[in-house]
Amino acid sequence: MENEPTAELIRAQLRRLRVRAELSQEEFGRLVHFSGSQVSAVELGHRPLDRFFLARADEVLGTGGLLMSLLKLAERDGQPSWFRPWLEAERQAQQLRTYQPTLVPGLLQTENYARAMIRTDDLITDDEVERRLGVRLDRQSILSDPDRPKYIAVIEESVLRRADEGYRGLMAEQIAHLVECAERPHVDIHIVPTSVTMHVGLVGPFALARGTDGGWVGHLENQLGGVVVDKDEDVAILLSRWESVRSEALPRRQSVELMKDVMTSWS
Structure with a gap:
């Protein structure tokens, strides 16, 4: 859902920049590969803001990425209230830890x-996907920022193998990306092998973020959303759970070798 005040600002800026460039809606539409009526619909708010459209508009109008930057703000402001505190903690973190038993x-x-996973929710439209x-x-950009956090992920081996034949290429691409990420000095990926059958992490996924003050906050996901965990006693439990699941996982180098083996099986 777009944040309406920010979305209206984007539409106003788009109109202003187009007029300043002395382009009609038809002329501008040809440059961004949209019809004049589609341009009009975007400017009037009758058509949702489109990432491809705004990216092309930034190029054509020479804005330095202004419209896309505003869109990112609109999307961030449009996030559910339960998710915003975690997004803020994630952006400001010096270290991030995450455990995922299923994804x-x-x-x-x-x-x-990501698109395949989001599409599993058949209640949302293609535009919402x-x-x-x-x-x-966009969230992933924090891993390439100059002040990027240390990121440590623990993933179950079953996550890498959970797909049918129709997803062979997708899974091979995804695991190749994990291997590439694991080669970055600030990213550690550890795999819990299938030989480890029972451990406390299987209760559910969680994440932890350490801020600039050294304090930790956690995040728990569920089917209806999620919750930020900031009470000291609850954070202490998650940190203890983290040490448990991390101890069950393979070391970094062995994890990379396992990922490569699984990637070969999907290729």
Whole structure:
């Protein structure tokens, strides 16, 4: 869902920049590969803001990325209230830890894997799928920022093997991306092998973020959303759970070798 005040600001800026460039809606539409009526619908708010459209508009109008930057703000402001505190903690973290028993963590997902996972919710529209995908991919930029956090992920081996034959290419691409990420000095990926059958992490996924003050906050996901954990006693439990699941996982180098083996099986 777009944040309406920010979305209206984007539409106003788009109109202003187009008029300043002395382009009619038809002329501008040809440059961004949209019809004049589609341009009009975007400017009037009758058509949702489109990432491809705004990216092309930034190029054509020479804005330095202004419209896309505003769109990211609109998407961030449009996030559910339960998710915003975690997004803020994630952006400001010096270290991030995540444990996932069922999925590749969002910060490590490829575009194709992320889109396939979002599409499993048959209650949302194609436009909403693409909006959520854009937000997820934008979140990943924190791993390439100059002040990027240390990121440590623990993933179950079964996550890498859970797909049918129709997803062979998608999974091979995703695991290749994990291997590539694991080669970055600030990213550690550890795999819990299937030989470890029972441990406390299987209760559910969780994440932890350590801020600039050294304090930790946690995040728990569920089917209806999620919750930020900031009470000292609850955070202490999650930190203890983290040490438990981390101790069950393979070391970094062995984890990479296992990922390569699984990737070969999907290729």
